[in-house]
Amino acid sequence: MPAPTLRRGSIPAPVRATLFGAFLGLVTFAVTAWMWRSGATQAAALTAEAALLIALGCIALIAVLDGPARLRRARVPINRAVPQAWWPRETDSLSLLAACAGAPLVIGAGAAVLLFR
DSSP states (O other): OOOOOOOTSSSOHHOOOHHHHHHHHHHHHHHHHHHTTTHHHHHHHHHHHHHHHHHHHHHHHHHHHHHHHHHOHHHHOOOOOOOOOGOOOSSSOHHHHHHHHHHHHHHHHHHHHHOOO
């Protein structure tokens, strides 16, 4: 019996985004720790703060700019339900993927900011 193979695309996109974000968070923390340990404390603090600011800014920008245009431009009176035709159709929105990838990255950069300041 052949071993089961993992087809491309079988891992959900939010899981892949979370793993990628965790990898970037660990790399950010490791580079900052290496810089701090080698004596470049100011550069380590600046690197950690810049990574945190860039990650937060990109997540916020994607969250603001993402979404179907008709949902952003919809003029729906308050206390009325949005028609189902206006609901987003995609299950893996860009905002969700940005949050999944950005959260671990922000945690890694934030930990570096707190430890190596």
